[in-house]
Amino acid sequence: MSKNQLAEVVDGRRLRSERSRLAIVEAALALQEEGVLVPTAQQISDRAGVGIRSFFRHFEDMESLFEVADNHIRDSYEAHFLGGDRSGTLAQRVDRAVERYADGYEGVSNIMLGTQAQLWRYEVLRKNYARNQRGLRKDLNDRLPELKSLPRETREAIDAIASFEMWHRLRRHQKLSKKSSSNVVKSLLKNLIEGTDADS
Structure with missing residues (x-):
């Protein structure tokens, strides 16, 4: 040969x-x-x-597979959430942020649930999940710079309201439609942000 x-x-x-x-x-x-x-x-x-x-x-094991899989989908995962129009009034920006996240959560719902189900088992999943959470929080702060001036407790509440866990509860456990779930999140965020501004 x-x-x-x-x-x-x-x-x-x-x-x-x-x-x-x-x-x-x-x-x-x-x-x-x-x-x-x-x-x-x-x-x-x-x-x-x-x-x-x-x-x-x-x-060699499932954890090594998950690490490669995460690298494989990271760009497409982030594209679900990042980007979009970030101009306009606070209310308009809240609406756009929630709609963007709603589409993202709908698109990766089962991947997120599968990850959550195995966080206790695999360090790489805990690391990747924490990285994604930090990324979403930074993105929300970029969309809504008003958040930076709010008290820490309020910012933590806003982070919880905008989270996948909140979205999953509304959609799966409370059985709300995508539109109704979006409206709930929008209303909570606006009331919390505007209410805090009025109190300060």
Whole structure:
């Protein structure tokens, strides 16, 4: 076998390995998005069309898979929340922020729930979840710079109201529509911010 032929074989194996690795990552994410919040290695392997031994050749454990999966979707995850028009009155900016977050939470709901279900188990998920929370909080402060002058207790309340946990409660536990949930969050935020301004 010539050097060129050998190189082609090696490149072919590398490409197949990369395709298998990507298929595993995408299978894990697809299962979560479909509602299998904590998929097993076997479920992921079956979905990806690879053997369980192949799974563990690429990922030594589930935590290493989650780390790669997070890197794989980070840009698309952040795109759900960041950007958009940030001009206008306080009320207009609150409305736009809530609508943007509502769309984002709807889009990544099962991924978030799957992550929350396993925070106790994996350090990488705790780290990534904390990073995402810090990012959302910074984004809200950028959209609503008025928050910086409010008391700490008020800012903490606002952070809680704008959170995924609040959104999930309204949508799943209180069974409100997306529109009604958005209106609840908008009303709470405006009342809290404007009420605090009036008291100061």
